[in-house]
Amino acid sequence: MLRTLLLEEMTWPEVEAALADGYASVVVAAGAIEQHGRHLPLLVDAVRGDRLALEVARRLGRSLVGPTIRVGCSEHHMGFPGTVSLHGDTLKAVCLDYVTSLARHGFRTVYLVPSHGGNFAPLAAMLDELRTIGAPECEVHAYTDLLEFVGLWQEAVREAAPELTRGVGGHADIAESSEMLCIRPDLVQEELAEAGYVGGFDAALAERIFGEGLRAVTPNGVLGDPRGMSREIGERCIARAADGIAAALQAVRG
Numbered sequence: 001m002l003r004t005l006l007l008e009e010m011t012w013p014e015v016e017a018a019l020a021d022g023y024a025s026v027v028v029a030a031g032a033i034e035q036h037g038r039h040l041p042l043l044v045d046a047v048r049g050d051r052l053a054l055e056v057a058r059r060l061g062r063s064l065v066g067p068t069i070r071v072g073c074s075e076h077h078m079g080f081p082g083t084v085s086l087h088g089d090t091l092k093a094v095c096l097d098y099v100t101s102l103a104r105h106g107f108r109t110v111y112l113v114p115s116h117g118g119n120f121a122p123l124a125a126m127l128d129e130l131r132t133i134g135a136p137e138c139e140v141h142a143y144t145d146l147l148e149f150v151g152l153w154q155e156a157v158r159e160a161a162p163e164l165t166r167g168v169g170g171h172a173d174i175a176e177s178s179e180m181l182c183i184r185p186d187l188v189q190e191e192l193a194e195a196g197y198v199g200g201f202d203a204a205l206a207e208r209i210f211g212e213g214l215r216a217v218t219p220n221g222v223l224g225d226p227r228g229m230s231r232e233i234g235e236r237c238i239a240r241a242a243d244g245i246a247a248a249l250q251a252v253r254g
């Protein structure tokens, strides 16, 4: 039994022992530092990534959790003050260096898990290169289905509080705000929570957001409605997301 699954919190002898014990996989979250409405801070996707990667690693088994990539591809959020964004090529370079570093120590699989919507497409586009240029002896898989991910949140909210399902919009919404009540409640300003764009999240909306920027769709930066957030909803969203992602990664791994 390892003291922790978090690579960052381990000593090198502990990592060496874990590798010898068959911990050959590493889960890495790809987050963001970007606006999340008036009621949530910029770091939401980074700390949600920390938690999500841990939950996914537990479900996959014999997996450690690598350092979350805290900043991601957030060009579509640059209309709001404070957002810090990477170009897709920058994120790819970081992922390449993660994979080659981990492979040199003997890890044989790296799972990339986006905790931010803007990272799904860049991760999908870079997978082939990560596999060939990164480290051919190391398998690289990523979870890349954004619409399915939003669907996991919808299922979780429907189970926990069916009347609030309409509040799932994909960004700073009932699901994400509830997760933050579980992860960093000290940073949630619940009294400032307000509805944003509530037309629902689908492929057409995603295209519009990535093309025109979020501010053109929702002036307050929210997709969905965070009102009614609760820890119970948050725990269910975290668990359902981790279940769905782990199952999808196990399926692609074969």
Ligand SMILES: [Zn+2]
Binding pocket: 036, 044, 045, 115, 116, 171, 172, 176
């Ligand atoms: Zn977010």
